[in-house]
Amino acid sequence: FGIPAQRTLLMLAVAALAVWSNRIVPASQVLACALLAVLMLDPWAVLWPGFWLSFGAIACLLFASDGRFERAGKLADWRHALMMASRTQLVVTAGLLPLTMLLFGQFSLVSPIANALAIPLVSFVVTPVSLLGSALPDPLCGWLLQAAHDVFSWLAVWLEMLAGASIAVWTAPRPG
Numbered sequence: 001f002g003i004p005a006q007r008t009l010l011m012l013a014v015a016a017l018a019v020w021s022n023r024i025v026p027a028s029q030v031l032a033c034a035l036l037a038v039l040m041l042d043p044w045a046v047l048w049p050g051f052w053l054s055f056g057a058i059a060c061l062l063f064a065s066d067g068r069f070e071r072a073g074k075l076a077d078w079r080h081a082l083m084m085a086s087r088t089q090l091v092v093t094a095g096l097l098p099l100t101m102l103l104f105g106q107f108s109l110v111s112p113i114a115n116a117l118a119i120p121l122v123s124f125v126v127t128p129v130s131l132l133g134s135a136l137p138d139p140l141c142g143w144l145l146q147a148a149h150d151v152f153s154w155l156a157v158w159l160e161m162l163a164g165a166s167i168a169v170w171t172a173p174r175p176g
Contacts, residue, residue, distance in 0.1 A: 003038065003045055004054040010034035011058070027062050031055070049103045053096060060095035064088045089115055106171040110162050118155060126152050 011034040018025040035055055038045055045051045064087060089112050100107050108114075126148050133144030162168065 003048060003050040006038050006041070006045075007034050007054050007058065010037045031058055031062065052099055052103065056096055056099050057092055060092045061088065063095070064091035085116075101172055105174055106169050108163075108169055110165060110168045114159055114162055118159065121151065121155055126155075 011030050014030045014033040014037075015025070018030070038051070093112050097107060129144050129148040129151075133141045133148060135141075136144065
């Protein structure tokens with residue numbers, strides 16, 4: 001598994017263990033236990049950008065969802081959900097900006113737009129339809145898997161078009 005997959009698997013295992021043992025474990029401790037487990041399994045993981053970006057993104061998400069933001073007034077449900085998703089995207093983008101600049105010397109200016117479409121589309125359409133297609137019998141599974149592939153292909157074309165924009169990436173000057 002890559003670092004993000006290891007982190008996800010280990011965080012789910014720690015959270016499941018806590019639930020099964022009737023313990024309430026703060027999310028930061030779940031993240032710390034996953035971090036420790038990843039480092040115990042692969043001490044060299046710290047050399048990969050994916051390690052820092054994966055754990056950094058989750059730390060930003062925990063920060064964004066830990067009640068540090070006040071709820072806006074009595075907005076309609078969809079507006080509140082849109083506002084919270086926008087805040088979460090902003091927190092992750094801003095939180096990973098220094099790390100991204102340090103590791104790569106550049107930053108994608110279109111990533112918030114790309115993530116705003118790609119994350120919900122993959123999370124709520126491609127993945128569930130693919131899993132359902134994998135579990136169903138043959139005639140129906142082929143149609144579902146083709147539908148998931150078509151949606152993902154459309155997303156890839158759109159993301160390539162977005163990445164090809166002249167303002168897609170900002171590159172920082174590097175010291176001599």
